[in-house]
Amino acid sequence: MSDTSLTQLPEPTLRRLPWYLAFLTTLRHSDVEYVSSTRIAAEVGVDSSQIAKDLSFLNIRGKTRIGYEVAALEQTLRAFLGFDARHNAVVVGAGSLGTALMADRGLHPYGLNIVAGFDTDPAVIGTDKAGVRVYSMDRLREIARRRDVTIGIVTVPFEFAQEVADQIMDAGINAIWNFTPRRISVRKGVVAQNTSLYSHLAVMYNRLRNVEGKNGEDGR
């Protein structure tokens, strides 16, 4: 495979690239034409040599003294990250968080297209949540195939996370975005991404207690 998009990029690089993209978009909105890695570094809080290294994965190099062309780099990054393509997804678990994700149109410009919801609750099945139709679980396979679904988003209570992940894989969906605080096991060739808001809360609470503890000690 010579296509660079198929390179197995380090995950930290993949996580940082959207930060650079966001900053580039801001610059373009301000009609800035060129930007140095030093400037990106100062804004984004990443070492400039790291930025140059991250961007080299895309075969992009800045020009000496001029830097990177903002619009071109933004466009290349967007395409490279897959934000220009459409990725059809289903949400399994049309509860509070699931409905929130279906209602959130903010991920649409990043290529995420939620085409259906799934639930086990008869009161919810057949209704529309934020304009997205909710189906019973036994229709997952059929709809996944028909709508060319590649991503299954898991927002069920955590006790059911693995069971639902298995059903998503059985339906031929190759990527699972897990929002539950439960780890899930996936089969070979299936991609799993965990977004644990609870873990982030845990880190934040702990750091906050440290801050408050210190402020208290200082008599502030």
Next chain:
Amino acid sequence: MSDTSLTQLPEPTLRRLPWYLAFLTTLRHSDVEYVSSTRIAAEVGVDSSQIAKDLSFLNIRGKTRIGYEVAALEQTLRAFLGFDARHNAVVVGAGSLGTALMADRGLHPYGLNIVAGFDTDPAVIGTDKAGVRVYSMDRLREIARRRDVTIGIVTVPFEFAQEVADQIMDAGINAIWNFTPRRISVRKGVVAQNTSLYSHLAVMYNRLRNVEGKNGEDGR
């Protein structure tokens, strides 16, 4: 400070602890009384020696051959992680994602209590979003003080992320939960947590392309 909750725990440990907690809750629901670190390891996908090390930060050690007491460990973990306490938060940016977070009651059992929203849009100010009142930005400081707000959640368009973060810090709020794809700088003594859904999408899309590329090669 002898209180272990004020120890500066490694972030990876803090991120893993909620996974153990979720599994312990599942076990308690199934009336399981004791669990070994080996069993937790198998379920959660973390090495058992790592689990023992993580739990030792809480001064918890399992008993030989019996393991950990499920209910006691669950309770200790919940309290340690701050999920039992109430942390008042505001959401700045009552758009799509902000409203979704206000509507999502799933974080409430984890101690997150969203008391108000803020926005600059006159059409939104003064309305209720998912039962949460939205105020104009100039009332941030007053409401933060009155409601004892410790967390500011940033869900504005990324161009305004830093400006809003500054306003949150000016209002005396010491933790910022940033959902924008833009990095923000915080002052000393202020805690920042980034939850970049876009970064997670980028990782998922890239891995998915690899999988699809490989499956294509195999002729599957």
